[in-house]
Amino acid sequence: MNTSSLVSACTVIKWNEQHLVAYVQCIDVNEELLLQQCRSNLPSYMVPSKFILLERFPLNPNGKLDRKYLPQPEFSSLTTDHNASVPSTTLEQQLQDIFSQAFHIESPPIEVPFGQLGGTSLNAILALTLIRQQICTNADILLLFSNPSIRQLAKAIEPLLIVNESQNTIITSKQYNETHIRSLPSPLIESVGIILLICQWVLPIIIIINQCQPFLFLILPIFHLVLYIFCSRLFSFKNNKPDNIFSWNYYRWWFLDRLWNNNRFWLQHIIGTPLYNNYLRLCGADVSLDAHIYSTSMDAPWLLDIDDGSWIAGQTVFNCLHFNNDNNTFQLYPIRIGSNCSIGARTILYDGANIENNVIVQPMSSVNGFVASQTIIDGDDDKSSSTNTFMTYNNRSLSIWHKIFQVIALCSLICVHCILLIIIYKVYSIVQVPLPIIIAFCWTLWSILGCFISISLLKFIVGSCTAGEIYPIGSWSYLHKLWLRQLVVSSFHHAWLLLNSYDHIYPIVLRWLGAHIEDNVKISEIDTFLSYPTNLLHFKTGVTTFGSVLLVPTELTLSGDHCVDHITLGSYTNLGNGCSILPGSHLASETIIGNLTRVSRETNSNTGDIFIGAPASVMPFKMPLRLTTTTSAGQMKIIPTWHTCFSHFISKSLLLTIYSLTGIVGMLSIHTILICISYRYRSHIRYPILQQIISRLRQDHQQFICPFLGNTQWLIILFRALGAHIGEGIVIPNFSCLSDYHLITIENDVRLNMHANIQCHSFEQRVLQLDSVTIKSSCILMSGSLKNLFCGYTTAKHRLTLIVTKP
Structure with missing residues (x-):
């Protein structure tokens, strides 16, 4: 509007958190002309709901606009100006009532998109939640945005109601039989399996400590990896036949899955090398020696078949396990x-x-099912499409010299760890204090030295990358700049657990490594940022990244090579849980990237945009106004580094003292009881240092005890002790699958696959918000799915994939 010669000044104000009102200082300007100009230059959700024309703006003594003297708009005319405001069907009436409740508008128009009714992203999510609860459980957020008016949405939902009705009829007829054929878990088998898993980890460590030979720790990974090969040959099965959940075959798979999961840290050191390929072959997989595999997320490695020259990125999930709740x-x-x-x-x-x-x-x-050659898949499997672009691949095989380089690099890293162990052992031998205290001190010292060594290797050995540079897989530059970087980061992963999420040290470390990081940047986890060429990162003021954010180090080309480029995040950008940012991404200021969203160089963002989906799609509403207060109880708190190190030392001392006094069984029991009590009464713990110590004990419990409990009823019992409402016959693969336990309700026969998550919190704009989440009976959450805040409850007996709501 300011570009018009007839407008001398204008301002836009948000009234009642619902409507955009434009105040225009002008002479002889038609309101319809202003509306037409806005509609031709702005998206619908940015067009003001009302224009108020003034001859002169009220000014304060300083000559600035005095907003309190602007006339209040009258909104009653907004709804009466629209035609077709009376619903014609019962479904439209239901949707109108929901829109009225969600957008706080009495009798909203039937044919007007909700983006023009005002409101925020939370209003849209609330509308979707009410639709799922009252009308159609299959409605998703893309359906709402594709059909923004009540009439359009009613036409889109009507076919889904017919499908739901037929499915509910089938389900009702089977419910009686299902309750009688449901197989029950075996506490005896699970208990024996957990004891064996703990013994194969703890007993070698006890022997090494008693022998006082720190170099024997180098044998530990070899022992664990060889044990899995032996067990996989003994327990694995390849017959592709259905079997009952909690049967003997199920527990054979479960034991191998727990062994593999506990060995993943060791395997991270050899991914991308022929050593990893050979190891998979020993486990029963049919893998080419010239394949490049960077993922350890697999639940049945012996069922993989990977041919020559294929490149598989990190965090790729091989989900061989399939649950069928129709016949359990x-x-x-x-x-x-x-x-x-x-x-x-x-x-x-x-x-x-x-x-x-x-x-x-x-x-x-x-991806599932058959995928033909010369195909590019982008997003869900049903969106795959063949391409006419001729894809030519360079030679992806590593030469003998490349393989020797990988072995030398791996041996050099082992030597670095040996030197670190020698230093720690010398301190352990000299200092004469009680054993738990000295071990805890050495543990903390190892973490500090490990962090320092890892960033030194990244800066002086790996070095920086050039934007736009292309790295063929079978090249020295790829091995040096990309493979070696991920090796260093994964090898010292546990050292970085010393620091808390959003530690103020993270931006300092990234700046030292060459990143352009401005003030007030909050980073949840530093691993993914260290894995990316740090000199290509540019984060402006106020950027916030939440848990499991992934900066994808390279971009795939049609020739099968890898390209690196800058990533720029505008000021006050929020990156949601589990989102992925590709090279070349450039986000404008105050942008929200939703959970499980993929951003690339093709993502065009404007200030205040909200993106959801893979690939990212802009939503028809803007980011809420940023809060200026910094004293809110739910906002992030800065914890001094010395507090972090001290709480790490105290928690480890306490943990080792319990172990020395009570033994392994007593330690496991007491540690678990402490975690449950501290979580139940967390609101009464007010001292920051005590909160830090308890947080460390929870982290140790999740890291050292919970991995043995995955996919068992003991894990379900633990969740119940923490306050979760969980039914019978539930399968949850890992402790990390749930958060905010007291707000979670899961009914009978729900199955979660690997990397499925349920969370009840949001940290949008750094303000914590909590709400309950309910999963109704017989749901299946697929790998990579996320049940999130403001989803309400899920009632369908279907396989859920990506459930993305509030970032």
Whole structure:
């Protein structure tokens, strides 16, 4: 409007958190002309709901606009100006009542998109939640945004109601039989399995400590990896036949899955090398020695078939396990990947994915079934499309000298750890204090030295990258700049657990490594930022990144090579849980990236945009006004580094003291009781240092005890002790799958696959918000799915994939 010669000044104000009102200082200007100009230059959700024309703006003594003297707008005319405001069907009437409740408008128009009714992202999410609760459980956020008016939405929902009715009829007829054929978990088998898992980890460590030979720790990973090979040959099965959940075959798979999960830290050191390929072959997989596999997220490694030259990015999920709640069975499907394929980060391969040669799968895609050659998959499997672009691949094989370089680099890193162990052992031998205290001190010292060594290696050995540079897989530059970087970061991952989320040290470290980080930047986890070429990062003031954010180090090209580029985040940008940012991404100020969203160089953002989906799609509303207060009880708190180190030392001392006094069984029991009590009465713990110590004890419990409990009823009992409302026959793979336990309700026979998550909190604009989440009976959450705040409850007996709501 300011560009018009007839307008001398204008300002836009948000009234009642619902409507945009434009105050225009002008002479002889038609309001309809202003509306037409805005509609031709702005998206619908940015067009003001009302224009108020003034001859002169009220000014204060300083000559600035005095907003309190602006005339109040009259909104009653907004709804009466629209035609067709009376619903014609019962469904439209229900939707109108929901829109009225969600957007706080009495009798909203039937044919007007909700973006023009005002409101924020929370209003839209509330409307979706009410629709799921009252009308249709299958409605998702994309359906709402694709059909923004009440009439359009009613036409889109009507076919879904017919499908729901038929499915509910079938489900009702089966419910009686299902309750009688439901197989029950075996506490005896689970208990024996957990004891064996704990013994194969703890007993070698006890022997090493008693021998006082720190170099024997180098034998520990070899022992664990060889044990898995032996067990996989003994317990694995390849017959692709359904079997009852909690049957003997199920527990065979469960034991191997727990062993594999506990060995993943060791395997991180050899991914991307022929050593990893050979190890998978020993485990029963049919893997080419020339494949490049960077993922350890797999639940049945012996069912993999990967051909020559295929490149598989980190955090790719091989989900062979398939739950069928109709007959309470499970099934293991093989996964095959042809030659010269490129699988992007966080791709989900499930239900017998069979990918032919020369296929490119973009990050955060989901693939099942057959995929033909020369195909590019972007997003969900049903969105895959063949391409006419001729994809030619360079030679992806590593030469003998490349393989020797990888072995030398791995041995050098082992020597660095040995030197670190020698230093720690010398301190352990000299200092004469009680054993738990000295071990805790050495543990903290190792973490500090490990952090320092890792960033030194990244800065002086790995070095920086040049924007736009392309790295062929079978090249020295790829191994030096990319493979070696991920090796260093993964090897010292546990050292960085010394620091808390959003520690103020993180931006300082990244600046030292060459990143352009401005003030007031909050980073939840530093690993993913260290794995990215740090000199190509540019974060402006107020950027906030939440848990499990992934900066994908490289971008795939049609020739099968990898390209690096800058990532720029505008001021006060929020990156939601589990989102992925690709090279070349440039986000404008005050942008929200929703959970499980993929952003790339093709994502065009404007100030205040909100993106959801893979690939990212802009939503028809803007980011809420940023809060200026900094004293809110729910906002982030800065914890001094010395507090962090001290709480780390005290928590480890307490943990080791309990172990020395009570033994392994007593330590496991007392540690678990402490965690449950501290969580139940967390509101009464007010001293920051005590909160830090308890947080460390929870972290140790999750890291050292909970991995043995995955996919068992002991984990369910633990969640119940923490306050979660969980029914019978539930399968949850890991402790990290749930958060905010007291707000979670899960009914009977719900199954969670690996990397499925349920959370009840949001930290949008750094303000904590909590709400309850309910999962109704017989739901299945697929790998990579997220049940989030403001989803309300899920009632469908269907397989849930990506449930994305508030960032």
